Amino acid sequence: MKFSALAQDPNFTQFFNQPVQYNPAFTGINNGLRFGAIFRNQWSRIPGQFNTYSIAVDAEALNLGGGLGFSASHDVEGEGLLSTTNFNALYAYRVVQKDWMIQAGFSAGAYTQRLDFSKLIFTDQLDDKYGLVRPTSTGAVPTPVASKTFVDFTSGFVFRKNIRHKTQRRKILATVNAGYAAHHITRPDQSLMLLDARLPIRHSFQLNAAIPIKGLNDPKHPALLIPALLFESQMYFKELVMGVNAVKEPLFGGVFYRSRVFKGLPHTYDVDALAANLGFETQVNKNVVMRFCYSYDITVNNLRGFSPGTHEIGILLWNKNLYKKGRNAKKSLTCYSF
16 A cells, blocks of 8 residues: 655744754854743644644854754644654854854754554545444554654854945844755655655744844834745745744744645645734743743635644743853844844
């Protein structure tokens, strides 16, 4: 029997809260130490919903030339039928000039996939009248492997630039980040059924900016507009997410649009969604800030009756002053960040 399936790596609406999941070059790009966690509950009203859990921690490591970090995620599909867990070590190296910097990043990790074959239902188990009544024949699937672990690698770069006022050179008009990363660059074999199923390379492009809002700009608590764009391509899947967040401490919120295209045989599917973010920041102590964000995605095209809304919750802890004393100005770039 021949088996065929197509799938895409998990994705988040709050990609701006965990950039290292999309590009290891963002590791340690902001000052201090950051810890973030995201939970995504996709299509919550249907059986077999998709739940994804993710954590990441990264920090400036100027004595090592850039940043160090760690990330992990756990993805559950089909009522626990298939699960994927990964752990990644992250490193980024930077080159800094007066108003710009480039970071190149690399991650190495281990992936484990598990499939519970006891939850699979095959056609030979079904009766037209009584439903699921028979055991499956032993030849229904190839000899199964219940779990598999493999190594995986990602590399990327990010360019950060301060745009300054033409005459008031100390005044920063915007901070812009542009990055690219290639995931699964060795195309590891992820098959659980002794077949050859290699992960396709995922290309990820990131673009965002932090722009102070004129008239509302307190130097200690600036009001910012954060436009952001994420484009990803992985074999038959292409996804574009774009939108903007507005920040005025302690509150922030935004609206994003998602276009996801699946070009498979014999049809092409286009899933469009709108997402709204709402959150707040609070000062835990003089050094640590905590950010909480809730997102809701709603499908807006003809698939909305089959794909109910998606919920996402994110938490970020950020110690901005961890390495403030003794900071080497030649290895860091003062800029707006979120």
